[in-house]
Amino acid sequence: MYSFYIETFGCQMNEKDSEIMEQLMRKNNYLPAEDMKTADIIIINTCSIRAKAEQKVYSLLGSLRCRKKENSIFLIAVAGCVAQQEGRKMISRMPHVDLVIGPQSIYNLPDLLSKAEKSKKSIVETGLSPDFNIPLILPDPGNGAGHKRFVNIMQGCNNFCTYCIVPYTRGRESSREVGDILAEVRHLVDHGVKEVTLLGQNVNSYGNDRSADRHTSFPELLRQVAKVKGLKRLRFTTSHPKDLSPALIGCFREFDNLCPHFHLPVQSGSNAVLKRMNRKYTIEAYLEKVAGLREAQPDIALTTDLIVGFPGETEKDFLATMELLETVRYHSAFSFMYSSRPPALSCRYNDNVEKEEKSRRLNLLQRRQKEITLERNKEYVGRTMEVMVEGPSRNREGASGRTGSNHIVNFPCSQVPGPGKMLQVKITRACFNTLQGQIIS
Secondary structure: OOEEEEEEOOOHHHHHHHHHHHHHHHHOOOEEOOOHHHOOEEEEEEOOOOHHHHHHHHHHHHHOHHHHHHOOOOEEEEEEHHHHHHOHHHHHHOOOOOEEEOHHHHHHHHHHHHHHHHHOOOEEEOOOOOOOOOOOOOOOOOOOOOOEEEEEOEEOOOOOOOOOOHHHHOOOOEEOOHHHHHHHHHHHHHOOOOEEEEEOOOHHHOOOOOOHHHOOOHHHHHHHHHOOOOOOEEEEEOOOHHHOOHHHHHHHHHOOOEOOEEEOOOEOOOHHHHHHHOOOOOHHHHHHHHHHHHHHOOOOEEEEEEEEOOOOOOHHHHHHHHHHHHHHOOOEEEEEEOOOOOOOHHHHOOOOOOHHHHHHHHHHHHHHHHHHHHHHHHOOOOOEEEEEEEEEOOOOOOEEEEEOOOOEEEEOOOOOOOOOOEEEEEEEEEOOOOEEEEEOO
């Protein structure tokens, strides 16, 4: 009986895909290994959004070359977006890889591994079907976090932002059946899960790929999921600003279990850059939606994604992004230097910003956002907030949990409560990345 180990790079979508692959492997009598060194099969689930993530994948594959020479039974599989993007080029570069599979092929992983083992030849499965539907696989309650889980609601993207390769690696948008999503959520809640996060590349466009007679909008789906009995917290990610509707904003008034946290990637504060990115909204329209969210839920915590140094970005464009930070005052932001990701359209732009200048801009942005994050965190001091316990704090001197606004709170306790326990905690101190508090009840 073979053992396997899954190494996951990237986002929450990849975490969910790895959970599915692990469940399929267990179902087919493969045993999980404690670490990579003892596994008979290594599955690398990859992300290609950033060049650095792709480089890490190839570095890991290179380190496994000698082990493959020493043990021909040892199997290496690469899944995810880098696998989809590279396809047979990965085999040419890393001939010791046995299996390359894209996101739509992970559901056939055990069969493909068996085929690769028997044939002794590398197999590549990276087809993208326009008719693909995520199959219903009810999660194993005993494998994974018992208090919170991810649930896919769709896969792919139709937006073709000029810097992004998701439409090329995940395909076009494909929405899951409402009944399958609700069945998975009810299954999780029935087995003790208290928090569910709905996942998609652009959850706001859920259902738009369906015919009129089968169409269910994302706000309508959200309402049905929020009403599942026993679900304490509901989250979702990621949202495209152009598809953020008044109906979705209204959901924050309607449901107490919809967490007051919204990740709304803006990417740039400059309309000129947004146009070149093909984002299909202006900063003025974006700010109107921010105002709508804060009117509907005054306690909402807003987070975002930002890219600096996009081709053609001038100093004036960059300063517009800095001005946006002051206007919105995000609770936190993921920020990156632009990197070329073929075959995305921006790779053809020839007015690239010098690396040194991109680095300067990123440092300025991150430094200011760090200051704003601390200032926002200080606003919680003195407040009592509901915290869901996640486990021991990093320093092992107490417990750690999350608020509905997605803030990490560390607090002292003589015995760490079980994950999922809901506590009232008074915030006593703000740090750059966390809050500290005392249990009230």
